[in-house]
Structures are given as C-alpha cells and as structure tokens.
Amino acid sequence: MRIAILGNQGSWYCRELKAAAEARGHQACTLEFRDLAALLSGQSMEQFCCYDADEQQINLNQFDCLIIRTMPPGSLEQVIFRMDLLGRLEQAGVTVFNTPRAIECAVDKYLTTSRLAAAGLPVPATAVCESSAAAMQRFEELGGDVVVKPLFGSEGRGIFRISDPDLAYRSFRTLERTQSVIYLQQYVAHPGYDLRILILNGTVTGAIRRHNQTDFRTNISRQGRAEAYTPTEEEVQLALRASDLTQAEFAGVDLLPPVDAPETRYLLEVNAVPGWRGLQSATNVNVAALVIEYLEQKRNNAGASNAP
Incomplete structure (x- = not known):
C-alpha cells in the first residue's frame, strides 16, 4: 500500500507508523495539514495534493490510505476546508483513518459529550455557552468548582480548574472577548x-x-x-x-x-x-x-x- 500520514514532521507517532508500514513492505510518508490543497476543473476528476518541504507537489489521489495523526488548531475556514477535503478524499476511494465523520465528532468536545449523555452514558455535569454571564451562572450551578476546556484540543492543553469566583469571571470574560466557546465541567474529585x-x-x-x-x-x-x-x-x-x-x-x-x-x-x-x-x-x-x-x-x- 501507499500510505500518507497526516501529522507533524518529527512526530514519534509518525515515525512509528512509517516504520511499521515499511516493515510490512508498504510505502509511507508524513504530510502536514497546512500543505493540503485541492484542484478543481470541470474537465477532469478533482485532484487532491500536498506540498513537501521542497514545495514539490504530491498527488494525494495516488495513496491507498491516509492516517490522521493530528488535528491542529485553525480558523473556522481552515477546519471546515480540512474536514471537507478529507471527506472528498474518502469519496474518491482513499481509506481515511479514522473516518472524517469520526474525527469531526471526536475533536468536538460538545458533540461527543452530548452524544454520550443522550445515550445515557455517565459524563460529568457539563455546560457549554458563549457569554460570560451564562458561564458564571453555570459555574455556581456546578458547585463553584469546574474544569474549563477548549472545545477543540488534546493532551491536556488549555485545560484549567477554577474554584475562585473572581478568577472565574475574569477567565470567562477573556474567553468571551476572544469569541471562544466556554465549555465547563463540574470538577470530579478522583484518586489521582x-x-x-x-x-x-x-x-x-x-x-x-x-x-x-x-x-x-x-x-x-x-x-x-x-x-x-x-x-x-x-x-x-x-x-x-x-x-x-x-x-x-x-x-x-x-x-x-x-x-x-x-x-x-x-x-x-x-x-x-x-x-x-x-x-x-x-x-x-x-x-x-x-x-x-x-x-x-x-x-x-x-x-x-x-x-x-
């Protein structure tokens, strides 16, 4: 197989996947989201490409599999384009792993948590809003001790715990001014x-x-x-x-x-x-x-x- 790994150059995970692929006789390379592009023409099939460090164009249509190893932050336009392109690649016959539908759900904490809760699975009490006033109200309702998480994010980045009302107000106001969604979960005491x-x-x-x-x-x-x-x-x-x-x-x-x-x-x-x-x-x-x-x-x- 010809395998593309969408991740960060130098990533341990990308190296592991590349080595595992090559050990089984496959070709593998690492590409980055920022270098993705699509070429459209009414005269031919849509082309998907990426550019390497030397600005050489790589045709994504030639790959059998595309492994998603990261989902970097970006503007709304960038995130939508990435997800659209992954979906179009899948429709063109490339095996995208995980699927774009799964990635779209799992990178969105609100969507994931709401699906789990709707299915009756146990999740911490959660509130999601955009205004600092609403966030302060939910802060009190959640016991005045919450964990604030970015809607998109992983590896614990951007997560913090707040139990001081003044600090909570300043934090929520800052998030509101930066047009962020405010995602709060009741802090759950755990055994470490x-x-x-x-x-x-x-x-x-x-x-x-x-x-x-x-x-x-x-x-x-x-x-x-x-x-x-x-x-x-x-x-x-x-x-x-x-x-x-x-x-x-x-x-x-x-x-x-x-x-x-x-x-x-x-x-x-x-x-x-x-x-x-x-x-x-x-x-x-x-x-x-x-x-x-x-x-x-x-x-x-x-x-x-x-x-x-």
Whole structure:
C-alpha cells in the first residue's frame, strides 16, 4: 500500500507508523495539514495534493490510505476546508483513518459529550455557552468548582480548574472577548488516576492507569505515569459503546473513577487521534503495527467487495 500520514514532521507517532508500514513492505510518508490543497476543473476528476518541504507537489489521489495523526488548531475556514477535503478524499476511494465523520465528532468536545449523555452514558455535569454571564451562572450551578476546556484540543492543553469566583469571571470574560466557546465541567474529585482504554476495530488493544500526583490532569504529556491495567468487563463495554457512538474505529477512551462513587466510571473523552506512547511503554503492545495490519485488512475487504 501507499500510505500518507497526516501529522507533524518529527512526530514519534509518525515515525512509528512509517516504520511499521515499511516493515510490512508498504510505502509511507508524513504530510502536514497546512500543505493540503485541492484542484478543481470541470474537465477532469478533482485532484487532491500536498506540498513537501521542497514545495514539490504530491498527488494525494495516488495513496491507498491516509492516517490522521493530528488535528491542529485553525480558523473556522481552515477546519471546515480540512474536514471537507478529507471527506472528498474518502469519496474518491482513499481509506481515511479514522473516518472524517469520526474525527469531526471526536475533536468536538460538545458533540461527543452530548452524544454520550443522550445515550445515557455517565459524563460529568457539563455546560457549554458563549457569554460570560451564562458561564458564571453555570459555574455556581456546578458547585463553584469546574474544569474549563477548549472545545477543540488534546493532551491536556488549555485545560484549567477554577474554584475562585473572581478568577472565574475574569477567565470567562477573556474567553468571551476572544469569541471562544466556554465549555465547563463540574470538577470530579478522583484518586489521582484515570483509565485510558485503547480501542481498535471493536477490540481492546490495551489499557493503562495514568497517575499524576501533582496535577489533576493525568495525561502522559503532562508528566503523568502509566502502568498496565486490566479493565473490567463493565469498563470495556463502556469504552466500546463510547467509541461506537463517535463512529471511531481507533479510539482512546478516558474513564474517571470519582472518589465519592468508586464503582462509577465517568466518560471524560473519546479521542479519535489517540496517543499510545505511554500505553506502549507500559504494555509492550506494538500499536503502530496493529494499525497497519488493520488497514491491510480494511483495504483487502474493500477490494473484495468491489470485485465483479
């Protein structure tokens, strides 16, 4: 197969995927979102391209698979164009992984949380609004102790906890002035760890318990520490249901056990561009190799279904 990896040049994850692909006889290269382009003409099929570091044009139509390894921040126009282009590439026959529909849902915390809540799955009490006045009202209703998250974001970036009303007001006013959506979740006291369950094609690939004694964020990128974990059947089913609701074939599902209800597992996030570096170091599971093997099966199945 010819595989393109949409990620950051120099990324550990891109290197892992590229090495795993080449070890199985495939061609792979890393491209960046900022270099994507589309060429339209009524006389020929739409062309999708990307430009490398030497400004050389690469035809995206030639690839069999496109692995999305990042979703960088951007303007509304940029985000819409990226998602539209990924959707058009998929329609042109390129296997986009995860699918654009799954990426669109999972990168949007409001959309993901609302789908989980509508399905009756346990999520922290959440409020989403645009005005600082509404945010202050929700702040009080959520107990005056909340976690503020960017609507789009990962690895714990831009997340902060507020329990001081004056600081909350100033923070919400700043977010309002920058035309940001204000996303608040009631702070859930936890025992210093959460759980990450990695799902691939409806199967648990691995699971870890992430500890951080100095920060309420347990992300490995925030100096969290990972240890191998065997999830219960209830945790597995919760993670599978969450990934299914976002239509993510490859997902990192984060669960949080609250101190006051240790048998409960809150769903914090469904990440359709999941990191697995901490999980791999703790479990020795070669995640990149499993991803490439799955894409081989996916392409083979697609070829068989299209055969005359």
